[in-house]
Amino acid sequence: MFRASPFTPSCGLLVERGDHALIGISAGNGYFSQQRLAQLLTWTGHRFTAVDLLYADLHLDTMYLASGDDGAHAARRTARALRDVRRRVRRAVEAASDVPARVRVLALSETVDLPGYRSALERVDRRIGEDPRVRRACEEHVRRVVGGGVAAPDARFAAGMSYLRAELPFLLSTPEVLSVPSSVCCYHELLPLLVELGGDTSCLHPGQGHLVLQPR
Template identity: 30%
Template structure:
């Protein structure tokens, strides 16, 4: 059903433990259809001792602002889309006989009350503001966040980059140390694409390194059509 590709030998070791997976489900990404989410739920339930699905719903407002939405409208649109994704995951879990969906979904509301997540987020935000090397490295992630969402031939402005990187900073704690956030011995973060920044992160090339109990796993079907991997964000009119 899915191909699995660990980013590093350590990521492979973490995957082999089967202790935990944190599956990233991006709002506004056409790849995550109801059927795709159902397949991912079945895969995670079969492959790991425990699992969560991460929905960066509130953080998606930063990307919408970068695309031109007013802050209030961006928050409203992100919240609506987050609810749609949350419900898709809940239905897929129920179909697999998992009825305590809230325990398996990490959305912004849940993470905002998690002390370890808050600690890590404060750490990476502080590094971003004070450490020039880390800031430069992480600003590059805004290119990935905005990829396919700007009109062809357009490069992001400095303001757009500053907003888009906030989305990535909200995700970064889960790339660094999901085990201590969710109380599991080890964890792989699961996404369907390779990201240059994350490859460098897990190879230990950046100013901040992930915990050794943290891995990253690229999980995708044999083929993904362009329509499946499209962005659903649009510029406001």
């Protein structure tokens, strides 16, 4: 079903360990169809003890505003995107109901008050402020993802940084956020942030892995 490529050998060991998998879902990303999500759940649900599907529901309106939408249009686009992703996730979970893993659906907004999320975010902010290499990696990640647009590039960049900052505790320290022994973040391509870090995983939690799952 998928070609699995761990980011590092240590990530491969965490996949074999199979404690927890995180499937991050971007609202509005056509890759995450209902069928694809069901396939991801089936693949991870037979290899990990627990699986969380996390969809980003923060800063979408800011991204739309920075792309040139007015307030009302940005609000409508945000509501439509979130309604659509929730429907696809719900139906995918129903379609993969026979997997042995414990499956849970989380909105990013539901996690920001968790003690583990807050502590991870504080550490991330400190690293970005003190380590030029980490700050540069985050900035280049946003530039790759955001691209051009109608509005001022500075507005899009700032919105992209806010979006990335909200996700960083999960990208770098899911075990701390969700209180699991180890976790593997599953995505269909290697995240630009990891590419920009150049293989230096010093800012990753020891139990944090990354796995690229590409459809065969």
